[in-house]
Amino acid sequence: MRPAVVTPVPLGQVFSDLPARLPPVEPVPGHDDAAHVQVTGIAIDSRMVRAGDLYIALPGSGRHGASFTAAALRAGAVAVLTDEAGVAAAAGTIDRVGAVPLFRAAHLRELVGPLSAIIFNSQPAHASRPALFGVTGTNGKTTTTYFINALLAGLGRTTGLMGTIEIHAGGQPIASALTTPESPQVHGILGLMRERGIETAAMEVSSHAIDYRRVDGVYFDVAGFTNLTQDHLDLHGTMDEYFAVKAELFTRERTSRAVIITDDVWGLKMAEAAGADVLTLRTSVTEDDDAQPKGGGMPLHAADWQVRDVARQGLGHRFSLHGPAGEQLTLHSGLPGTFNISNAALATVMVLASGVAVDDVQHAADSADPFSAAVPGRMQLIGDRPAAIVDFAHNPDALARTLESVRPPAPEAKLIVVFGATGQRDQTKRPIMGATAARLADIVIVTDDDPHDEDEAEIRQGVLTGAQQARDADNLACEILEIYPRAEAIDHAVALAGPADTVLIAGRGHEVWQEVKGVNLPLDDRVELARALTRYGFSVHPSHRIES
Structure with a gap:
């Protein structure tokens, strides 16, 4: 999924627009005639190359991406970027198959996201780019993104979605193979949403996506944190390392505002570590509002937003949400499970953090019942x-x-x-x-x-x-x-x-x-x-x- 129309960008401009902190891109002597090359796309998988693409040949666990240069050229790649280990294979293929410019750089993964953002014009500065909501955490990401979209739809916004179950950019939903797609797809989808006039989008952001740099070059208007519990330690090793990866989403380089559930010590640590402007949210209800969370930290009552007055209603719950300036909303989720109270409250505060008025959110919650939205395979x-x-x-x-x-x-x-x-x-x-x-x-x-x-x-x-x-x-x-x-x-x-x-x-x-x-x-x-x-x-x- 990518925009139907992409304005061609001169290759030299693409590389010159990269932030100075990133590794420099250098032409390979003898393959550096890039003066007239313009690109309209980017791919890291030779099977996904389209005519006009820059093909980035990354090192792989089995074979180097440079060994697939011939397939990329046959599909229409107009330039190749690889690392030092891939130069010889890529250059040899270019000599045999077709003359396109070849470039090299170290730490290629760091370049893929920013290059994708430039080529697909998905940078946050673009006036018509959709407002972007990112949700991370161990559990609840999928449901929270569906709740955000349902609430925004109740507010009359057009919405897009990227997540575990499907990708939706205003047309027919497409089944998702990864919780978060690779960065060329992420930026291509954002460009497609912009092209289709979609106003808002919600995205699940997994720890794999952050660790594997799939969301590099993406800037979130609001990022939310659900919780952190044992999972994916085969990748991260320890809970502290797992936490550190999640915390990268809440830096100033990735988001301007953060909404963090502080029901336990991991949430409190995330709120303290975040570099963005933070709103804290307490969703667990106990009789003692001054209770200290297990592991220490600030009292739970210190959260900016708090869930109160929880009552069963059918299979779901009704509850109130109280804000730092005396705001109060009455909300309902028809889905079973008290954790769906947390998901609904997080979705609500994230939408409020984007600048929507409390009265408008309350009206949408009353009229659209967004937190009863069916989520495939979730309760x-x-x-x-x-x-x-x-x-x-x-x-x-x-x-x-x-x-x-x-x-x-x-x-x-x-x-x-x-x-x-x-x-x-x-x-x-x-x-x-x-x-x-x-x-x-x-x-x-x-x-x-x-x-x-x-x-x-x-x-x-x-x-x-x-x-x-x-x-x-x-x-x-x-x-x-x-x-x-x-x-x-x-x-x-x-x-x-x-x-x-x-x-x-x-x-x-x-x-x-x-x-x-x-x-x-x-x-x-x-x-x-x-x-x-x-x-x-x-x-x-x-x-x-x-x-x-």
Whole structure:
């Protein structure tokens, strides 16, 4: 996705417009005739090159991008930029395939985002660029971005979206392969939004995106922080390193305003570390407003915005939101889970931080009910009796919050959970997730998630060990089952359920493929859950009904 029309930019101007702090770009002798070259796009994947593109040949884990220079030239690349290691391969290909200028620079990754912003004209200085909201944190990013967009739509704004589930730039939604796309795609999408007159856009910003420089050159009008809990330690190593990556989003170089939930010590640390103008938000409600968070820090009552007066309303909640100057809003979320109060409050304060008046936000909240917007695979209700829910909860904190929020009210009713763990990811969280399920559910069914190239049985055993140890240590009454494949586990869960029970299918959410040993197998938890409900005579919401 990129603009339909891009004004050609002289290649020399593109390089000269780069900030002085970035590595210099130098022509390779003998391949430096760039006087008349103009570019209309940029790509780091030879398969995505279009005519008029600058191809950046990056080093890869297996092969260097310079080895794909021929494919890039055949697709229409008008210039190549690589590092010292790629110069020889790129130059040899250019000599054989076609004469285009060749450039080299160190630390190529640092250049991709800024170059993309220049070429696609997505810099924040552009008058018609959409106002941009970025959300980071371990859990809640997807739902918060959907809530932001729903609230902005209620205010009459046109909206765009970049995230885990889909990319939306005013036309047909496109399924997303990454939480945050690579930076040429990010800037191309922003350029497309500008071209289509989209006024606002919300983007999920993962730690991978920051670490891999996918959002370099992007400037957010408002950035929000949900929470930080154990996840992605296979990439970051420690929670402190994970935090440090997230904190990069809240520097002056990336955003002007930050809204940070300070319900725990990580949120307080983020508020203190942020270089942008910070608004703090407290969404956890306790009887003691002067409570100190675990780990120390400022009293929780010191937050600028605070959630109060939480009350159940149907499956969701009604609550009030109080601001630093006496502002007060009354809000509602129809989605289950107290964490959706946090997501709704964060979305609200981020929109307020962008300059929208409190009265306008209250009117939009009343008229559009933005915080009941359906989010695919996020607390998605497939049936009511039993309550049959699909959620993306795939780490210990998210699983705990979800299980706590869907516990059926009747004392004799059962909470049944089906989940697994992803292969080739942080193995330390597997037994923690098993223990969490054992402590909070009545029936725990351990199955497969996405094993990737790892042995499925070993993954399941890691989860089962945690569940069984917690059951034995705490003398719990829960039943623990191992059932696979996943579709059979979902079917068995519904077979065990009565109308008053709750069946939660956790971990995969909106995903429709299960990756096993390099093969993508069709598997949609929502479809399997609807099929099982139908098989056992339970009702299914109209949008999920299975035709017989």
